[in-house]
Amino acid sequence: MTAAGSRIVAMGHYQPSRVVTNDDLASTIDTNDEWIKDRVGIAERRIAGAESVADMATYAAEKALAGSGLAAADIDMVVVATCTSIDRCPNVATRVAARLGIAAPAAFDLNTACSGFSYGIGTADHAIRAGAARNAIVIGAEKLSDVTDWTDRKTAVLFGDAAGAAVLTAVAEGEEPGVGPVLWGSAPDKGDVLKIEGWQPYIQQEGQIVFRWATTALAPFAREACEKAGVDVSELAAFVPHQANSRIIDGIVKRLGLGPHVVVPKDLVVSGNTSAASIPLALSKLVERREVPSGAPVLLFGFGGGLTYAGQVVRCP
Amino acid sequence: MATREEITSGLAEILEEVAGVNPDDVAEEKSFTDDLDVDSLSMVEVVVAAEEKFGVKIPDNEVQNLKTVGDAVSYIEANH
Numbered sequence: 001m002t003a004a005g006s007r008i009v010a011m012g013h014y015q016p017s018r019v020v021t022n023d024d025l026a027s028t029i030d031t032n033d034e035w036i037k038d039r040v041g042i043a044e045r046r047i048a049g050a051e052s053v054a055d056m057a058t059y060a061a062e063k064a065l066a067g068s069g070l071a072a073a074d075i076d077m078v079v080v081a082t083c084t085s086i087d088r089c090p091n092v093a094t095r096v097a098a099r100l101g102i103a104a105p106a107a108f109d110l111n112t113a114c115s116g117f118s119y120g121i122g123t124a125d126h127a128i129r130a131g132a133a134r135n136a137i138v139i140g141a142e143k144l145s146d147v148t149d150w151t152d153r154k155t156a157v158l159f160g161d162a163a164g165a166a167v168l169t170a171v172a173e174g175e176e177p178g179v180g181p182v183l184w185g186s187a188p189d190k191g192d193v194l195k196i197e198g199w200q201p202y203i204q205q206e207g208q209i210v211f212r213w214a215t216t217a218l219a220p221f222a223r224e225a226c227e228k229a230g231v232d233v234s235e236l237a238a239f240v241p242h243q244a245n246s247r248i249i250d251g252i253v254k255r256l257g258l259g260p261h262v263v264v265p266k267d268l269v270v271s272g273n274t275s276a277a278s279i280p281l282a283l284s285k286l287v288e289r290r291e292v293p294s295g296a297p298v299l300l301f302g303f304g305g306g307l308t309y310a311g312q313v314v315r316c317p
Numbered sequence: 318m319a320t321r322e323e324i325t326s327g328l329a330e331i332l333e334e335v336a337g338v339n340p341d342d343v344a345e346e347k348s349f350t351d352d353l354d355v356d357s358l359s360m361v362e363v364v365v366a367a368e369e370k371f372g373v374k375i376p377d378n379e380v381q382n383l384k385t386v387g388d389a390v391s392y393i394e395a396n397h
Contacts (some may be wrong), residue, residue, distance in 0.1 A: 208380060211358050
């Protein structure tokens with residue numbers, strides 16, 4: 001049965017318990033708290049111990065499912081956005097489904113690096129509109145600590161581990177869709193500026209080029225995502241961008257012309273850059289703290305390796 | 318055509334706005350990072366603002382060659 005659209009009914013997130021501060025990093029590499037806060041805006045990050053990508057994805061999805069009022073048996077699609085799952089097969093999505101007792105969902109992983117959650121929400125929304133699914137779990141889960149060179153001062157200070165999840169359901173007849181059209185794309189000519197390649201893979205990036213692209217190219221796309229949803233930028237209650245760098249967030253906010261009434265989380269201060277997990281993690285915390293009213297328009301916008309980008313306006317669950 | 322002095326003073330305005338540099342400190346021989354304390358990301362913001370102000374294109378691979386204010390003035394002078 002096709003549907004007029006989907007909406008997010010619940011969020012959940014998981015972070016490892018181990019906190020690594022900037023001072024902790026400064027004890028092993030040539031860096032310091034002031035430098036990191038000034039350039040990136042991160043004070044601390046959570047680093048996984050024994051938890052795998054699938055473990056973190058499962059814990060986040062479990063919370064989202066519990067908050068949704070749906071049962072495992074109702075879920076017919078599981079999508080996991082990740083670029084750090086070292087295990088290639090089975091995929092993370094089927095691991096999560098098995099752990100949650102979801103019997104026979106369409107289950108797949110998706111890799112567009114840090115923009116993955118918005119790609120996943122877009123893909124699940126399309127499946128629901130087409131009648132290929134009714135209730136989907138979309139997860140962003142990353143264990144960047146597995147692909148970080150802990151001796152490289154340029155990258156070791158940037159990343160963290162986490163997972164965030166959303167439960168999407170088809171809207172009832174006559175109900176307004178709560179997930180706006182996705183705006184997605186890429187700049188494949190810039191593929192080499194952000195890589196996790198080789199074996200053992202380590203993340204490498206050309207920070208200045210990524211920063212320039214993110215602060216100049218993305219605001220028009222974010223604006224276009226709002227236009228597709230029929231929402232004026234001034235009507236947004238919140239803007240949840242990928243949490244890569246505080247100065248990138250400030251740059252996009254400035255170019256979008258967002259007023260001070262718009263909630264713009266900077267969860268990276270306590271979580272670092274968690275790639276595809278960063279948007280659902282930040283959104284889940286906003287929902288948990290009731291910082292945005294239910295039903296209010298929130299612009300999600302992810303960007304990262306590929307280079308790829310995607311965003312959409314969603315109604316806050 | 319802007320003169321070197323005009324370009325330098327235009328850059329000084331940008332440096333003040335983007336990185337809080339005192340315009341009196343800006344001179345051609347000054348290094349952006351060592352003398353004016355402009356970090357690598359602020360340097361990108363300076364370049365983007367300079368492109369708009371002077372109507373030039375400063376490609377990504379050119380940014381690392383702009384070590385001093387004079388380097389930037391020469392590039393802008395030759396390309397705008």
